[in-house]
Amino acid sequence: MSDLLGRATALDAADPLASYRDRFLTAPASDLLSYLDGNSLGRPLEATAALMEDFIRRQWGGRLIRGWTDGWLDWPTTLGDRLGSIALGAAAGQTVIGDSTTVLIYKLARAAVDARPGRDRVVLDTDNFPTDRYVLEGIAAERGLELVWISTDPVSGVHPDQVSSVVDERTALVLFSHVAYRSGWLADIAEINRIAHAAGALTMWDLCHSAGSVPISLDEWGVDLAVGCTYKYLNGGPGAPAFAYLRRELQDSLRQPIQGWMGHRASFEMGHGHEPAPGIRALLSGTPAILAMVPLHANLDMLAEAGIEEVRTKSLLLTDYVLDLADQWLAPFGVEVVSPREQARRGGHVTLRRAGFEALLEPLWDSGVIPDYRRPDGLRIGPAPLSTSFTEVHQGLAVLRDLLEKQR
Known part of the structure; x- marks a missing residue:
């Protein structure tokens, strides 16, 4: 041997x-x-296979539309709270499950730049995952913003001194990945947040390659916004819905742009005009992907245990x-x-x-x-x-x- x-x-x-x-x-x-x-x-x-069969046969097949009042409508927030507690270092009421990573990046980034009027720059890096860069390019075109690019070595990633050299009073938002998708570089979130906040900018982090693998302390690190997927280390399955984190102190001032009925304060009133739901639920737009959330129950149980x-x-x-x-x-x-x-x-x-x-x-x-x-x-x-x-x-x-x- x-x-x-x-x-x-x-x-x-x-x-x-x-x-x-x-x-x-x-x-x-x-x-x-x-x-x-x-x-x-x-x-x-x-356990996921067993849960899926049980859900299809007993909850979907047995309860049919009554399942919505059995608790399905709350899954985006109850599962979000569990994920926040187990893997993200986030207190309850700040994490929601829903949409894809790309859609959630758009929602949060648009809300963030709109919440910083008079600031016209967004800082990002050249080697971040394509969807992050593409979404910000689209938002910049929509809102007349300037993108400030940090050139990162693919062998490593974003360093605090690079961020310090470009953020200023015109910076509305910085967006980076916690773990770089190409190299695996683990960014110093706490220090980068400190630098960005000192300049008055909001911070947003992509957690796709760290959630469920690396300990995360969103509340402690002072993260403003974060997005991540659930099909990697969280074993949610192909195309499983993503998650979004929005710090509690910002929930009354940030307004996401895709105003759907599930993010309304009273979804089933079907009234005129959009009135955002209080708290993190305002990040929802359309009907939650309930079937696609089933695997998360099994994996969060396992991750909490391990x-x-x-x-x-x-x-x-x-x-x-x-x-x-x-x-x-x-x-x-x-x-x-x-x-x-x-x-x-x-x-x-x-x-x-x-x-x-x-x-x-x-x-x-x-x-x-x-x-x-x-x-x-x-x-x-x-x-x-x-x-x-x-x-x-x-x-x-x-x-x-x-x-x-x-x-x-």
Whole structure:
């Protein structure tokens, strides 16, 4: 047994979260050897399948439209409060589930810039996820704003000193990702918030690659607005609804632009003119995606039981192990690590870079190894702490090593 395999075996034996792997639905062994894309789409839970069947047969099939008065209408806020408590460091009444990440970014960013009249600049970075950049480009065109771009190294991410050099009395909003989607860089939210607030700007954070993987303290850090998805580390399923956080002190002054009936103070009055609901519910627009919220019940139960701090501890061990495998096995083939090696600055995934990686995707998949690929030449390794073992990481990167050897 090699030292690296022996280490994986020992880490698995000592892993206090190892038993959680048995709670996930598994593909046939012939089809899946190593799933390393938990940072793009989390695996489904056995409990999710049971909940979905129960919901369809008993709640939807049995109660039909009466289900709305059984509590469905409150799911966006009750699930939001649970998510806030378990994973976001947010007190009740500040988090809501609904819409897609893109739509929620638009809602909150539009509300934020409108709440800062006389300020005409929005600060963002060049390597943020495309939807964040595209939405802000559209809002800037709508509202006559200037976008101030911070050029970020794809190997790292946004630094406080970069923010300090561009925010000023004209800045309405800054928007960055907590964990950079390409490199896994973990931003210093608290310090960046302090800098932006000192200039009178609002702060907004994309939590898609950190929620459910990295401990988050939105209230403590003074975050104004945040958005994130639920289908990565939160295992909500393909296209699961996103979440939005709006700090309580801002809820009376920010008005989101998509005024739908569910965000009305009395949805079923069907009256003339839009009157926003009090509090976080005003962020809702249309009918909530109830069926799509069912999986969140199962995963939030599991995450509450496991504990986000314990998840983070294993995540760092997993990504440390990925780094060691990359250094010993892959570096000789010209593979470069383009993620932070410092734990305090690293999220839940590691990105490897080498020209020609795209050609290896099909043989990797054919071998039952599923990483993620980001153009132009990045292979993201995203082990999910509750569903991925160290041995599984070893098996997956061993296949990558062998393919590189054959390619050479």
